[in-house]
Amino acid sequence: MNKASKSLSTTALPPSEFNQTVIRWQSEHGRNELPWQLEQDPYHVLVSEFMLQQTQVATVIPYFSRWLHHFPTLATLASASEDEVLTQWQGLGFYRRARNLHKAAQYLQETYQGQIPAQPQLLQEVPGIGPYTAGAITAFAFNQPAALVDGNVKRVFCRYFGIEQVPTSTAADKLIWQLAENYYPEQDNRSYAQGLLDLGATICTPRKPNCINCPLRASCYAYQQQRVDNLPTKPPRKTTPTRPGHFIWISNAEGIFLTQRSGDVIWPRLWSFPEVTEPPLQAALHGHFKHTFSHYRLAAQVWQLAHPNQLAETLSTGLELISWQQLKNIALPTPIKRYLDKHQQNPG
């Protein structure tokens, strides 16, 4: 018995009983009317899975509907411009996903004539598709057998099998993927995969799980050992630093000067006030805002220059005068959009 399996539950159901229990529960209590479940369209599944990466269902739903209205097919998405794609994505965050989804559509058009392959191995060659999304598309779009591990599966498995390692660790990740490979069914994988996610999202929740309604509680390690509140093991906390930011406000009656950010920074390829590393000389404070990212806090000051001419000396990036009307057609980061909404009443 190796080290990893020593801590594992000895009362776990065998795969066939486990996955049949999940499938039966899913058909009665799972989610079956989410927007991307209504039509079994692989493109719909593709879009939803990109949007759902690290993003909750409730947040995604309105974006998904608007997206399909704007890009109804894979081909329309593939032929769209990057700016158009980012504008539809604005506010959803993790903007690399949008560019990856765009690249994925172009890749699928060129490589498979617009068809989406049903094999995880091929799907992982697509930009933005990793191990989870490859399994998810295989299961949800094609109802084919494949393993998939997301945050829900990790939590359910850590509790059910009694996995003590921090779930983000490499050791836990390998173990959970191995279990996932061993437990998925050959038939009905769509319902099984959906059932695992539904269990994690509605029953086996991070806090105050609803064990009394869980179909797996009789054979769940954490439930039996009263370890539900201790599993999965919490990773050590790290404090999020606060970083200063300095932005430049230049506007006139016609519009405001913005710049399109580069592709390798936060808010990649989105439009924003020009950003500088130091507060400019001879500038008046126009306003300020705070914003929390996943890994740091931004304390931003917005400066208005006394002499707009000095801008050329300060900035390396190109500026464009965006008319007040045009603002709604470009991709803006949420706090920049918010700041504009607040101050646009008094432009200048």
Place this chain on the structure above:
DNA sequence: CATCCGTGGAA
């Protein structure tokens, strides 16, 4: 293996 990449909702 660690870090980066957004945002919003819940407690």
Place this chain on the structure above:
DNA sequence: TTTCCAAGGAT
């Protein structure tokens, strides 16, 4: 107010 964390992937 702070903390947590969500259908992760790329580097």
